[in-house]
Amino acid sequence: MKPYARISLKNKIFVSILAVILIISVTIALLARWILISGLTKELEQRGVAVAHSIAERGGGLVLDKNYPELLNLIFDEARLRERQHLINYIFVLDRGGQVLSHTFTVPFPEPLSTANPIAEGSVHSVRLVAVGSLTSYDIAVPMNEGLYRIGTVHVGLSKEHIDKLVAKLRFMFLGFISAVIIIIFYVSHRISRYITSPISRLTNISDELSRGNFDVHLDLGEGLDWAVTNCPAYKDTNMPCWHFDEQGRKSRKAEGKTGQVCATCLFYRKREGDEVIQLADSFMSMVWSIRLYRKRLQESEMKYRSLFDSGPDPIFVVDCDTELILDANPRTEELYEYAKDELLGLSFTRLGHEQVKECLSYLEDGRSNTGCVYYPKVLHYKKGERPFYVNMHACPISYGGKRAMIVAVTDITEMMEKDAQLVQAAKMKTLGEMSAGIAHEINQPLNAIKMGSEYLNLLIEQNREVSVSQIRDMATEISQQVDRATDIINNLRAFGKKSGLVMERVDMNEPIRGVLSIIGRQFSIQRITIRLELGDDLPVIKGHNNRLQQVFFNLLNNARDAIQEKMESEPGMWGDILVRTYARDGRVYASFSDNGPGIEDSVRNKIFEPFFTTKQTGKGMGLGLAITYGIVRDYGGTITIDSRPGEGTTFVLSFPCAEGLQTPEPKAGRPQPLPAQTSRIPE
């Protein structure tokens, strides 16, 4: 059956019809030939027999009279009678003894012929095929009787050639007729099969075109389409649901009691009257239009997102999760990273952001985030030529061309961080200004001692007094100590004023607190404010910047001082009290600042971290201190909580996460630790 399956439907129909007709024709032909040829032969034989009988009847008397010339005359007459002359080859008459009485041969009688066809005893006639010379004849022998006696035998030789000619003629006619019939059937069946299968082949052609992606193929399937498909409202309005959605929409909207955008009667999906092929064509056409519709929507959607991708103000990458290669990138990436697009494509994403990529990939793989996306703030990325800059990075997993990939959107925050740093620096400078009175006082103390020491020595010299060695040693030691004291203060100040690097260092929380107190501690005590320290021993280190933390602590202490002084105005003689505690708990390091100031009103508490919010008199505070404090604390992953009872005081509690992998602080150095070498800076 396999070869049969390979034949096209058209040929199947064609061949089937043809075969059936051929079989019938051949059967009819065989049957007709058998009937006609045997009938014809029989008939001619009958005629031969009739001629022979006629001769036997009429010639009997002549034989008895031995009137042989008359007999010869008779047989010649019979043989040559009209058309018979073609049929009858010869006639001869034999007597009882088998002697030839007369014959129609114009040549001497061939002797073998007389005995070639004897008549069996009792039979009416005998037919036998005999050959006489070059001719072959059906020899018909009929006995010649006179009464009961047999007086001779009449032989009539029918021309086989003639009979064969007749049969051939007949056969030719039949074959001709059957051939004509076959040719007609061939043509008709071919037309029929083509007619039946033509819509199917058209469908096949169309679907082939569709498979090749040519959706603009002309759908000429049915006749009498008196409307364009573009009339379909769903074709123009991509928000409108198409048929099967339309149907669903109708149901659900009915349930909800809403009227949505649906066609009253669907223009598009309708069935024409017709056979299965037409039905198939209709449904095929509907399918094609549906596909076109969805393809159009898909293209629109694709264009929409493509334009978003291309015109987005931020760089977006598509990165292969397995190879970490960049599969696609939008134009902004070229600007920001300064690579040409063809350089970017196929470049490993790790070249742009060294550290976070692996982390990000493993994070996405674990599926740890709820939304599937991860966010990395303030990540270091590199432009062409390894120039670093800072970005915020979002990564979401997608499937891209069958591969596992991620969409990475980055925002350049260099400018923001620059501004941030500038603001922090500006605030720090302001802080320095605020501290200046304290600093001046603080530096004045050792200077005073040194000055007095040197003046004393001068005095002794002028008065020519004896100076003992121990006195000089005393003085020298004292002066040296005082110089150290001044140097410490200056170092502290310098560290504080320095612009912080971007790379965070490990900081023991007690250090910045001590640093701040060394600068402003006395100032506070002069202002009748006692600062009590309860610093925890062996605190875990945190990640941050020493001088920014100093700024934070200075801000908090300064605010506490201002609050206390406000309270002092109404309660002269009171003593301010600030308790600073540090401790570690649950992997975090805490610093709490409690004052006995007037406290913070509930209504204000939520606002105090807002920029430009201040409770101080106009011109006294910018309202940036706590906002910047909050920003710095948040940058280090820390939190600030406020506990305040109006009239009794306020406690600020800061908590920071411990630096990972190190639970005990490094051995403490006596002097403030120098800032580590800065690997990178925001371009100024």
Place this chain on the structure above:
Amino acid sequence: MTQEKILVIDDEKATLKMFRLFLDVYGFDILTAESGEEGLDVFERERPDIVLTDIKMPGMDGIEVLQEIKRRSPATEVIVITGHGDMDLAIQALNLDAADFINKPIQRQSLEQGLSRARERLKLAKSRQNEVRTRPHGRALVVEIQGSVSSHSEPYLREAYAKAKEAGSGRMVLHFDPNTSVNGAGIAILTQLVLESEKDGMEIVMAGLSENFRKVFGIVGLSRMVQIFDTLDQACA
């Protein structure tokens, strides 16, 4: 002669140590205290003639100490020690009848001046001489000023001014004794006189002012209105 008792109050141990050395050379009997409260206790016990006190101290500050000492014993001379440039505090202290103020870091010269002025004032207080005397000197009238210029000095100064006006001399020279001190009221009177003299077509000049008072006069703006000479001869020329 019995040594004068001097009390130094400062919260800086190093400063106290230096003061001990210095004041020993100057021949004082030295007492020290590290806070205002302690200082008052020592004062009560020892009754020193001169008190040196830092202004900025935790707890009781120098101004409070000054007030308290002046309340208990007005005759005691108090010299305040101020941080560099704390002129407001200096003027405030002078108004409270401090004998002088010394800026930190302390210069030997200003310390000596302060101490000698205090000693002079102590002597003056004993003799209670007239603090304002006048004498003509060429065309100018010289007004010798001793002790302290305060609200008490007003009538004497007014009298001297009237004399100068009467004499028709075009110039009045205010000659300050090195031990003179001026308080807020004194400065107000001086300013008043200077303003009046401009109306009356008379010129007031000053001489013999110590460095500190020049500064103070600079701060209050008096030095912009009058000419200040170093010596009396220059002023009269």
